[in-house]
Amino acid sequence: MATSLLLHVDADSFFASVILRHRPELVDRPMAAIAHVFIASANYPARLRGVRGGMQVHEAQHLCPELVMIETPRDEVEEVSDALFDIFRDSARAVEPGSMEEAFLDIGTTDIRVAVDAAQSLRRRVARELGIPISVGIGRTKLMAKLASRAAKPDGLHVIDDAEAAELRISLPISDIWGIGAQTVERLRLIEVAHLADLDRISPEELRRVCGAGMAHRLDRIRAGTDDATLNPVETRSSLSSEGTISGYNRPDWTPSELLEACVTRVCGRASKADLAAGGLTVALRFDGGDAPVILKHRMPSATSDPRAWLPEMLRLLAAAQQPGLIAVKATLTALVPPERVQQTLF
Ligand SMILES: [Mg+2]
Incomplete structure (x- = not known):
């Protein structure tokens, strides 16, 4: 089938x-x-x-x-992202998020005309309700759909049909495959593999030696046309983040606690709007010149999306972790549960 x-x-x-x-x-x-x-x-x-x-x-x-x-x-961007995903979930039987503004959708059809109609009405709906342009790519596998949306940009629709997919499985530059790093592309170039068809000249052992077993397997499947054609749908989100920077272009700087408060309040607002409560809050602090962020974590005995419950402990942790040069804060609510599950933990 x-x-x-x-x-x-x-x-x-x-x-x-x-x-x-x-x-x-x-x-x-x-x-x-x-x-x-x-x-x-x-x-x-x-x-x-x-x-x-x-x-x-x-x-x-x-x-x-x-x-x-x-x-x-940031607040408006996060709001539009939430609304965008509401429309995705409303339009598809499965949604696999890529980023805050990108997802794969399975709309449950094998008919190209039906898929094109659905994509056009999705584009119209997002333009009408959210006022932003989206591009949609249609294909039989995730890679082909993603290559199609890239070809559709800006504000367009592109279908990669079976004939174009077959041609791409020969001529596609390795560097155009999503998820393959620059180092791997370079190592493959050194053994004269620049396009998918070049893989045919390479023994499986050599391919594994050059790019590792996982990537070799993926490249084999892409060349053969047996790469991912099903999604890993996400039913409800397990985490939600809001972030912000301390200094803004053309706006006065915030204090570290103002920035933390703004991010925590915003992410809690998004969770309660989505009818979710969180069992944990993680705050990542990025400092000027620091490579790894400083992580603050707090958990609650019963899940909540009330910022007043989270802020006192987080502000205390922030004060303890404070050093000069804070650039950005990212607040992530974790262990998100719908309200019925919250009740179960209460009783
Ligand atoms: Mg984009």
Whole structure:
């Protein structure tokens, strides 16, 4: 039996698109969403000028002096992400999240026309209800759906049908496969494997030696067309995060406790809106020049999404961990349970 077609759905320039909802005059001008000293997301006019996510602000300004930069509205971005996933769950029988703005959807059809109709109405619905563009790729495996959404960008729809998939399983550059690191690509290049078809000349032992058993197995399956065609759906989320930076572009700096409070309050608000309560809270503190974040953890005997329950202990832990140069905070509620499970633990 043929497996369902998969949709890969990805918001275009997500953070920038959320800002542009209120700043339509900037749509055709280069603009970027900023977090700390980095470009979090650039719109397409900015990308045409070479501005990329992850770039330092001064690098981006050098490439594009007229770049309009706006602080990322974390609260609004997280709200739109929650609403986006509500629409995904409403539109599909299974959803496998990729990031806060990206997911695979199984809509339970093997018919390409049905899948295309569903993808178009999903795109219209997200544009209408959330005011942001998404691109949708359709394919028989996760890799093909993901390659299709990449080809669909920006604000488009692309189908990789069986004929195109067969062609890609020969000609696809190894570097275009998602989840394969630059080091592995380089090691394969040294044995003259640059495209999928080049794998045919390599013995299984050599392939395993060069890129490890796990990756060798994955590449074999991609070449043979037997790679992942089913999703690992997530029924309810097991964790939820909100994050923020201490210094904002064009906004006054926060104190460390103000930033912690803002993140904890926001993530608790999102949990209670989703009807979830948390048994644990983890806060990651990132300091200037520190490689690994400092982690604060607290657990509750009974799950809650009330920020007033979490904040006193977290502020105490923050004060104990305080050192100069705090850059960013990420608050993650863990062990999330729906309210009925909370009652079970209470009685
Ligand atoms: Mg995206």
